[in-house]
Amino acid sequence: MFERIKHMLIKEFIQIFRDPKMKGVIFLMPVIQVLVFGYAVTTDVKHVATAVYDQDNSPASRELVSRFAGTEYFDVAEYIYHEGRVTELLDHGKVRAIIRIREGYGDDLRAGKTPQLQVIVDGTDSNTAGTVLDYTTDITREYSKQVLSRRYARLQGQPVDPPRVVLDTRPWFNANLESRNFYVPGVIAIIVMLITLMLTSMAVVREKEIGTMEQIMVTPITPAEFILGKTVPFALIGIADVILVTVVGVFWFEVPIRGNLALLFLATGFYLMTTLGVGLLISTVSDTQQQAMMSTFFFYFPAVLLSGFMFPIANMPESVQWLTYLNPLRYFLVVVRGIFLKGIGPLILWPQMAALLVMGLITLWFASKRFKKTSV
Numbered sequence: 001m002f003e004r005i006k007h008m009l010i011k012e013f014i015q016i017f018r019d020p021k022m023k024g025v026i027f028l029m030p031v032i033q034v035l036v037f038g039y040a041v042t043t044d045v046k047h048v049a050t051a052v053y054d055q056d057n058s059p060a061s062r063e064l065v066s067r068f069a070g071t072e073y074f075d076v077a078e079y080i081y082h083e084g085r086v087t088e089l090l091d092h093g094k095v096r097a098i099i100r101i102r103e104g105y106g107d108d109l110r111a112g113k114t115p116q117l118q119v120i121v122d123g124t125d126s127n128t129a130g131t132v133l134d135y136t137t138d139i140t141r142e143y144s145k146q147v148l149s150r151r152y153a154r155l156q157g158q159p160v161d162p163p164r165v166v167l168d169t170r171p172w173f174n175a176n177l178e179s180r181n182f183y184v185p186g187v188i189a190i191i192v193m194l195i196t197l198m199l200t201s202m203a204v205v206r207e208k209e210i211g212t213m214e215q216i217m218v219t220p221i222t223p224a225e226f227i228l229g230k231t232v233p234f235a236l237i238g239i240a241d242v243i244l245v246t247v248v249g250v251f252w253f254e255v256p257i258r259g260n261l262a263l264l265f266l267a268t269g270f271y272l273m274t275t276l277g278v279g280l281l282i283s284t285v286s287d288t289q290q291q292a293m294m295s296t297f298f299f300y301f302p303a304v305l306l307s308g309f310m311f312p313i314a315n316m317p318e319s320v321q322w323l324t325y326l327n328p329l330r331y332f333l334v335v336v337r338g339i340f341l342k343g344i345g346p347l348i349l350w351p352q353m354a355a356l357l358v359m360g361l362i363t364l365w366f367a368s369k370r371f372k373k374t375s376v
Contacts, residue, residue: 009229009232009233011229013233015206025195025198026195026199026237026240026241027240027241027244029191029195030191030195030241030244030245031244031245031248033187033191034184034187034191034245034248034249034253035248035252037180037183037184037187038180038183038184038187038249038252038253044178044179045073045128045131045132045135046072046073047072047073047074047075048073048074048075048096048097048128048132048135049075049077049094049095049096049097050068050074050075050076050077050095050096050097050098050099051076051077051078051079051080051085051086051089051094051095051097051098051099052065052068052076052078052079052080052098052099052101053079053080053085053086053098053099053100053101054079054099054101055100055101055102055103056101056102056103056104056105056106058105058106058107059106060105060106060109060110061101061105061106064101064105064117064140064143065099065101067139067142067143068099068136068139071135071139073132073135074097074135077094077095078094078095080098086098086100086120090120090122093122095122096121096122096128096129096132097119097120097121097122097132097136098119098120098121099117099118099119099136100117100118100119100120101117101118102115102116102118105117109147117140119132119133119136121133173341173342174341180253180255181255181256181340181341182337182341183309184249184253184255185249185255185336185337185339185340185341186309186333186336186337187245187249188242188245188246188249188336189271189307189309189329189332189333189336190304190307190309190329191241191245192238192241192242192268192271192272192275193275193300193303193304193328193329194300195234195237195238195241196234196235196237196238196272196275196276196279197275197278197279197282197296197299197300198279198293198296199234199237199279200230200231200234200275200276200279200280200282200283201279201280201282201283201286201292201293201295201296202283202289202292202293203230203234203279203280203283204230204280204283204284205283205286205287205288205289205291205292206289208287209288209289224368227280227364227367227368230280231276231277231280231364234272234276234279235269235272235276238268238272238275238276239265239268239269239272242264242265242268246264255340256340256341257339257340258339258340258341258342258343259338259339259340259342259343259344259345260339260345263339263345263346263349264335264336264339266353267332267335267336267339267349267352267353267356268332270353270356270357270360271328271331271332271335271356271360272360273356273357273359273360273361273363273364274328274356274359274360274363275328276360276363276364277359277360277362277363277364277365277366277367278299278328278363279296280363280364280367280370281363281366281367281370282295282296282299284367284370285370303327303328303329304329306320306323306324306327306330307324307327307329307330307333308324308330308333308334309329309333313330328355328356328359328360331352331353331355331356332352332356334349334352335349335352335353335356
């Protein structure tokens with residue numbers, strides 16, 4: 001049995017690496033993807049192009065503008081001097097926010113009244129607009145606190161801090177709230193799924209197209225040995241990609257890894273059982289490599305969208321949330337982010353790992369049953 005499996009493994013590795021382009025797909029594509037996600041895919045909102053419409057043009061209004069311009073969140077791209085320019089800038093997308101200070105702002109501030117400040121944001125991207133509004137709220141709140149302190153000082157004749165509630169915040173696991181620390185570990189999961197699905201979904205159907213399936217059928221190899229011979233090479237490639245992406249994430253992007261690496265690779269093994277099983281199922285029901293490729297992407301894209309990688313599962317409709325329990329990517333994302341960022345162990349992650357193991361055994365069993373060896 002072991003001799004037959006060994007020859008199957010040798011055959012698969014020769015088949016995989018015969019094409020030089022395939023080496024780039026297997027080893028270069030994961031590096032490119034993690035670089036793209038690390039640099040381009042980010043929810044951090046900084047350097048927002050901002051226009052200032054200062055109708056008051058007083059020292060107080062200029063001080064307020066300097067508070068915005070002095071942060072890394074707002075870049076003053078233009079000063080507006082007439083009303084029509086407001087609509088023009090937003091329509092053409094030249095700015096994402098407009099700070100409008102109405103006439104009399106400085107006088108109201110000196111008189112102890114509450115001056116009005118208007119901030120107009122481009123709501124096309126609702127997430128970015130909400131973040132920009134949060135930034136403006138924080139800046140104006142801090143500025144208001146300092147204005148109030150100066151007013152107290154004038155009334156009391158000495159600097160006095162007005163009574164206030166002090167909020168002490170402390171983010172755990174990601175102290176700087178960097179989005180790349182959240183996304184880069186998740187890239188491991190989606191890359192492993194994509195690579196293994198693509199390779200295994202075409203493994204059996206390729207044998208049909210090139211005419212070697214009949215030769216395999218007349219050999220004494222069993223369906224289980226055939227499945228092992230088809231999956232083990234791709235499992236090893238998947239583990240190699242995990243190591244490659246982890247090295248890039250930790251040493252290039254400085255993403256912390258606080259958990260046990262052995263636990264990470266054990267969970268990866270359970271996860272690979274599922275992705276390889278799904279890929280083989282697709283391969284056994286497809287007649288051509290084109291059908292296998294289309295079926296792979298039909299499974300892959302919903303799996304990514306319903307995994308919690310980009311959108312929180314809690315925000316999805318309840319019926320869709322139940323559907324995500326059938327998604328192996330959902331469980332592996334919890335494991336990989338928990339190991340990287342939280343440093344948690346099997347006592348917490350065992351439900352996700354058990355789910356991956358059960359799903360892997362079921363999918364591999366179905367794939368083995370789908371492959372019916374017949375005599376010629």
